[in-house]
Amino acid sequence: MDSIADMGGVLGYGPASRPMADEPPFAEPWEGRAFAMTVLAMGRISGRNLDAFRHALERLSPLDYLADGYYGRWLNAAELMLVESAVLAPGAVDTRVRRDRGEDVAEPAFPEPRKPEYAPSAPGSLREVADPPRLAVGQAVVTADVHPRGPSKLPAYLRRRRGTVTAVRPAHVLPDTHGVFVGENPQQVYTVGFDSAELWGPDAEPFRLHADLFDSYLAAVTGTEDS
């Protein structure tokens, strides 16, 4: 999805932070609670559809995405999915906070849950596909020119760029459809290497960028090198 969650190459977020040795997994106790609750509750409502959860993350308003960090956005995405599945009424969490503070506010009734009628065909994301891989290592490719309104694993900075297949990976369920509960559509995944100048122009730092891209994001082009 074209949203601020797709942030590769965007400037303005400041310097990278220096790693701290022995940083604990959760900076504050609520982060652990939000983490565990999200993983457990998501399993109950969406059959552990991680792509749907990631899509909920990217559908958050930018302030809800950024203001409370990583587990803050988990919490907000969990709430979004729970409201969409009618496990919770809209506003139920904020109302409960106000009651916990002692305010005399009426809580909405629990709605009737409305789980997506959808179940994955198997655990995890890897699947077998009947066809052999369409592309071989060394194949020059160009990425699609798309403007996704729903889930997609083709980042904006890698659209309409030329690269080279560097590895053939197992087939995965396609997040584009799986993440919105309309089908697994498993596809071959390829690692594609890009020259930094192809991505960022001739003044870029020289390096290679590799990304794991689904079959339908790629078109073969003539030649065997991307630059």
Place this chain on the structure above:
Amino acid sequence: MDSIADMGGVLGYGPASRPMADEPPFAEPWEGRAFAMTVLAMGRISGRNLDAFRHALERLSPLDYLADGYYGRWLNAAELMLVESAVLAPGAVDTRVRRDRGEDVAEPAFPEPRKPEYAPSAPGSLREVADPPRLAVGQAVVTADVHPRGPSKLPAYLRRRRGTVTAVRPAHVLPDTHGVFVGENPQQVYTVGFDSAELWGPDAEPFRLHADLFDSYLAAVTGTEDS
């Protein structure tokens, strides 16, 4: 600049708000103060270099850009420029807030101002250029494939797209250089029309998009129509 300020086509900001009749210019008194102070103080430190101010806006961290709305970002950009010009010490505003709240905190000394050694050659943005316009109405063009780290008036959604010149406008100072105090470099500006399918793909709502683009953003291509 590739930042969240360049938001054309980004999803996730929710529905557009309905206009209110007779909305006042300032929703709260501080907005008017922030507005007036920014315009007046910016004139003093940068010779009313509006491009530098816009660049300060896009250099804000995304939270500082979004959290307090339009005049909130004006306030933050004004503070950024005042600190960069050493009119204020870093942290001076927050320290003053804490003192105003009654906290016993030491304020930083006023630094020695360090204004950019730069003055515009004339008021406003319009300039005369010696050469006649390079492109004529009806000329097919393709926009540049750039990844600006500094100011630019070529939005991300209009890069590497084909359009048609629909009007020749007066020459303007170039924000790319003027906004960072390295030169006015006035260039011809053209209005370029794009087909929505060229920008957003074949499923886009049908419409025409016009943008005002500087000469150096455009290359002429063969043909006279963009679609």
Place this chain on the structure above:
Amino acid sequence: MTERLSPAERTAALESLLVERELVDPSVMDGFIGRYERDVGPMNGARVVATAWTDPSYLEWLRKDATAAIADLGFSGPQGEHMVVLEQTDEVHHVVVCTLCSCYPWPVLGLPPSWYKDPAYRSRVVREPRAVLAEMGCPLPDDVGIQVWDSSAEVRYLVVPQRPAGTEELGVDELAPLVTRDAMVGVARL
């Protein structure tokens, strides 16, 4: 995260610092605020539109040199250096945005309203203008084509709405109050 200080407190703090540095004068600020609260606003643009509706030679001047024609009514200044008018018709609907910041024709319309500065408008009206206009209360017939104008440089656009039916007898003073800010940006029709 650290607490975010409120913009109201930060504005007051910045003002006191700049006053101490003698960089701003509160009474000059008061005058400036008052000017945009009282004197510069959509009533200026409405006057331009009403004049164009009633005076064909003025409309012709607006089409040829909007900056001069608008200045002739007394409206000029920052954010209005090079004005262009866009005329609504039965077939074409124009709508104006600034995706990169919130550029707006101050001399004729004043400071921008909240919806114009809202990221939701800035981000989406260049991608799905018909949907956005419908959300804003301006659904367009399918046979009306949309032209979106992203004010990405210093050209500033004023939309001239269609003159409402039944107003043939009215003069500029009666017509001007009928012209709304939203119609002069293109998110409403009269």
Place this chain on the structure above:
Amino acid sequence: MTERLSPAERTAALESLLVERELVDPSVMDGFIGRYERDVGPMNGARVVATAWTDPSYLEWLRKDATAAIADLGFSGPQGEHMVVLEQTDEVHHVVVCTLCSCYPWPVLGLPPSWYKDPAYRSRVVREPRAVLAEMGCPLPDDVGIQVWDSSAEVRYLVVPQRPAGTEELGVDELAPLVTRDAMVGVARL
């Protein structure tokens, strides 16, 4: 704007609502949190790396089928379905990111550290990795080439750092504590 409620308060509120709905059990949550605080972390990946350093046939297995070789040491599960190892050399430095979210190989490294989840890292390491690595305390010699891996699907990468000089006599148990989380993502060298 309306007040933002704190995430701590909102988390507690959501937990009480889900407990009432019988969708989560606090003691199961406690166990889950404890598992990622104590049992699943970079010590797992360190074991993989130390084994690869000392056992050429294990290294060969890692190169051919990292998922199976890592599972053989007892590490598998969500976010580790298809593992690939990247070996640092004198000439090539690998670094891993997930620009779209913060995908990370949980079974071998645990939950991601704050810098990995930080938008500053996600946005910039695919654009100017040498500058980002230097900021993070890992300046690279000019003659070392950089390979950046954006984990945009379900492949998960484990970086195998170079074995430090002078450790030829050490066994797996002595080597594993030398292997840091940051080196196994590629933002540090040993």
